[in-house]
Amino acid sequence: xxxxxxxxxxxxxxxxxxxxxxxxxxxxxxxxxxxxxxxxxxxxxxxxxxxxxxxxxxxxxxxxxxxxxxxxxxxxxxxxxxxxxxxxxxxxxxxxxxxxxxxxxxxxxxxxxxxxxxxxxxxxxxxxxxxxxxxxxxxxxxxxxxxxxxxxxxxxxxxxxxxxxxxxxxxxxxxxxxxxxxxxxxxxxxxxxxxxxxxxxxxxxxxxxxxxx
Numbered sequence: 001x002x003x004x005x006x007x008x009x010x011x012x013x014x015x016x017x018x019x020x021x022x023x024x025x026x027x028x029x030x031x032x033x034x035x036x037x038x039x040x041x042x043x044x045x046x047x048x049x050x051x052x053x054x055x056x057x058x059x060x061x062x063x064x065x066x067x068x069x070x071x072x073x074x075x076x077x078x079x080x081x082x083x084x085x086x087x088x089x090x091x092x093x094x095x096x097x098x099x100x101x102x103x104x105x106x107x108x109x110x111x112x113x114x115x116x117x118x119x120x121x122x123x124x125x126x127x128x129x130x131x132x133x134x135x136x137x138x139x140x141x142x143x144x145x146x147x148x149x150x151x152x153x154x155x156x157x158x159x160x161x162x163x164x165x166x167x168x169x170x171x172x173x174x175x176x177x178x179x180x181x182x183x184x185x186x187x188x189x190x191x192x193x194x195x196x197x198x199x200x201x202x203x204x205x206x207x208x209x210x211x212x213x
Contacts, residue, residue, distance in 0.1 A: 048094075048140030050186035055209035057090035060109055066205035068111070084110030090130075092209060094138065100147070101135040102172060104155065127160040136173040136180075145194070147173045147180040 061083060068081035088107035094100050107130040115122045132155035136147045150173045157168045174180030183195040183206075195206035 048145070048184075050189070051094040051140070051145070051184065051192065052096055053094060054212040055092045055094070055192050056212050057092070057107075057207055057209050060086050060090075060107075060207075062205040063207055064109055064111065066203070070203070078116045080114045082112045082114070084112065084125075084127075086110075088130075091212065098137050098139060099135065100138045100173070101133065102155070103133050104130045106131060124162050126162075129158045129160070130155070131158075132156050134173055140184075143183055143185060144197075145182045145184050147182070148178075150174055150176045150178070150180075152176065 064083065068083075072080050086109050089103075089105045090107050091103045092100065093102075108127060110125070110127045113124045113126055115124065132153055134153040134155040135151045137149040139146050139148070152173075152175070159166050159168075172180075181197055183197045185193045187193060190211040192209040192211070193206040194209065196204050
């Protein structure tokens with residue numbers, strides 16, 4: 001049972017770290033600021049021009065499902081997940097000057113982790129909540145975005161596991177002093193796909209955003 005409890009802790013840690021993707025070696029961070037409401041009226045004709053604007057994350061389920069499928073496979077399906085409710089909002093802003101910001105307001109996803117222990121199934125309720133604002137600088141090369149000079153601001157990730165909460169100061173932009181790599185595509189004028197890449201042994205579904213402005 002002790003080993004099972006350690007496994008539970010490890011799974012939850014992996015979930016939290018996966019949400020912040022893979023940090024690649026980079027230079028030391030300088031605080032970057034971004035105006036959340038600074039949205040240009042016209043996108044420039046430069047690489048990544050379709051990124052510019054304000055984007056809302058409407059559906060978190062495919063991304064979470066891909067995490068859960070990877071974790072289930074790595075445990076030989078001894079650990080499985082069932083999705084629960086999703087609520088709150090997440091807003092990305094990409095500015096023309098190479099700065100970006102992220103605002104998450106009571107962004108909450110619940111799910112149940114089921115574990116097989118001595119031929120019995122244990123169900124563990126889990127709730128992931130993200131709140132706060134963070135910012136960074138970004139650059140575009142081909143179909144890849146690199147985030148640097150992260151300012152985590154007051155962003156906080158909270159994971160409640162069966163009534164016990166653990167907090168992490170994190171951001172989808174990555175930790176200060178690192179580089180965060182995404183693959184992006186603008187499938188149309190109002191839809192943006194952001195796929196976390198360079199995560200070893202995990203093929204994660206993209207985050208799908210819709211244009212707000």
